[in-house]
Amino acid sequence: MMEFFSQGGYAGYVWGAFGMTFGLLLIEVLQLRSSRKTTLTRIGRLLRLRAPRQASTGADPQRGTSGPTS
Amino acid sequence: MTINWFKFASPAAFYPIAGRLIPWFSRVALALVLIGLFWGFFLTADQLGGSNPQKEYYRIIYVHVPAAWMSMWLYLVLAGWSAIGLVFNTRLSFMMAKAVAPTGAIFTFLALWTGALWGRPSWGTYWDWDPRLTSELLLFFLYIGYIALHSAIDDTRRADRAAALLAIVGLVMVPVIFLSINCPDPNQCAALHQRSDPGSIHLSILIPMLTMTLGLWSYSFAAVFARLRTIILTRESDNAWVRDVIAQETTA
Numbered sequence: 001m002m003e004f005f006s007q008g009g010y011a012g013y014v015w016g017a018f019g020m021t022f023g024l025l026l027i028e029v030l031q032l033r034s035s036r037k038t039t040l041t042r043i044g045r046l047l048r049l050r051a052p053r054q055a056s057t058g059a060d061p062q063r064g065t066s067g068p069t070s
Numbered sequence: 071m072t073i074n075w076f077k078f079a080s081p082a083a084f085y086p087i088a089g090r091l092i093p094w095f096s097r098v099a100l101a102l103v104l105i106g107l108f109w110g111f112f113l114t115a116d117q118l119g120g121s122n123p124q125k126e127y128y129r130i131i132y133v134h135v136p137a138a139w140m141s142m143w144l145y146l147v148l149a150g151w152s153a154i155g156l157v158f159n160t161r162l163s164f165m166m167a168k169a170v171a172p173t174g175a176i177f178t179f180l181a182l183w184t185g186a187l188w189g190r191p192s193w194g195t196y197w198d199w200d201p202r203l204t205s206e207l208l209l210f211f212l213y214i215g216y217i218a219l220h221s222a223i224d225d226t227r228r229a230d231r232a233a234a235l236l237a238i239v240g241l242v243m244v245p246v247i248f249l250s251i252n253c254p255d256p257n258q259c260a261a262l263h264q265r266s267d268p269g270s271i272h273l274s275i276l277i278p279m280l281t282m283t284l285g286l287w288s289y290s291f292a293a294v295f296a297r298l299r300t301i302i303l304t305r306e307s308d309n310a311w312v313r314d315v316i317a318q319e320t321t322a
Contacts, residue, residue, distance in 0.1 A: 008116060008126035013191050017130040017184040018107075021137065024176050025289065032296045039300045043307045044316045 079160045081302045082311045088295040095292035102285030106132060109278035118275070130188040131275065136283040138181035140290060141209060142244050144174035148216070149241045152234030164230035165305065167237065168220060169298035173290050175213035181206055201250035202263040205243055212240040226305065 007014040078084055110132040117123040148170045155163035185203065186196040197203065216233050223229035251263060271279070306312050 004111070007129070010125060010127040010191055013127045013187045014129055017133055017187045020183050021133045021180050024180060025293075028173065028176060028293055032293060032300070036296065036300050039303055040316060040320055043303055043312065044320050046307060047313050047316060 076160075079158075079162050081162050081165065081306050082309065084162055085299055085302050085315070088299050092292050092295050092299075095288045095295070099285050099288035099292060102281050102288060106278045106282035106285055109281065110275075114274050114278065118272075124192055127188060127191040130184050132279055132282050134181060134184040134188055135279055136286045137177045137184060138206065139283055140286050141174060141178035141181050141206070142247055143287075144170050144177060144290060145209060145213070145237075145240070145244055148174055148213075149237045152237040155230060156234050156238075161305070162302075164234065165298055165301045166294075167234060168230070169294045169301055171213055171216050171220075172297065173293045175210065175217065177286070177290075178206065178210040178213055182210060198262070200262045202247060205247040205250050209240075209243045209247060212236075212243060216240070 005011060005015075078087070110129055114129075116126050118128040148167050151163045151167040151170065154160065155167060182203070185206075189198070190196050216237050219236055220229045220233040223232055303312055303315070
């Protein structure tokens with residue numbers, strides 16, 4: 001087991017390369033998730049602000065200005 | 071049967087398609103990367119080469135080469151969608167280009183980073199102004215330039231077109247990276263990329279390397295589509311279909 005982690009004494013290089021790769025990809029995934037969440041919330045808020053004007057054009061009547069926040 | 075491709079060019083049509091594809095690309099990516107890692111670490115020899123072997127650090131190849139390939143491939147995708155956007159003036163193409171750039175920049179950085187960590191034990195240096203290292207660094211700056219230029223222009227349409235032009239001009243870097251081998255005799259230049267053809271790599275190394283490449287490719291699809299969906303929602307927020315999507319997804 002220790003043999004695997006030491007990688008013949010090159011642990012710093014090997015794990016530095018693999019760690020940075022999967023670390024950055026993980027950060028990208030988390031960033032994508034959080035930006036999706038913020039975008040949904042932000043547009044949802046925008047749409048609720050506009051809702052009174054759109055109510056007459058067939059918008060969902062349940063979504064008013066005082067609707068629950070997401 | 072003829073398929074009307076322009077039907078899929080509408081952001082409203084592609085948004086749900088991308089949403090359905092993301093989980094599949096994610097699963098394929100995870101499976102291939104795990105297979106590639108297991109194969110690369112446990113089913114391969116600890117040394118590579120004959121008289122002057124590369125030790126365990128050669129395993130960096132399993133992330134270095136896929137990252138470098140993806141960095142170039144995603145740049146072709148970025149420039150391709152930019153060109154299609156400029157020619158056909160399709161909104162989705164520009165969104166696609168914008169969605170590709172950050173993932174491409176990450177892979178370019180990773181190619182440089184893993185290359186440095188491989189170069190130190192094998193060449194004795196983290197960095198050298200080797201043609202391939204230099205041109206890959208310029209590719210990184212091009213990605214950064216695309217992202218910076220796009221976010222520096224407030225008007226979306228102008229930002230799309232200006233950044234697209236930059237992406238297309240920067241396309242010259244990809245063949246330069248690909249052909250940047252400047253070492254006729256490997257014994258004369260230790261700290262340089264040397265010519266290598268896939269046939270000369272042992273199959274036990276080549277297969278996990280290709281598996282990782284396909285895995286990271288699949289990952290790129292998932293990441294780019296996820297970013298694309300956010301961009302679509304932001305840009306199309308005036309349209310009625312977005313209202314339905316938001317109503318559905320925020321209550322779910």
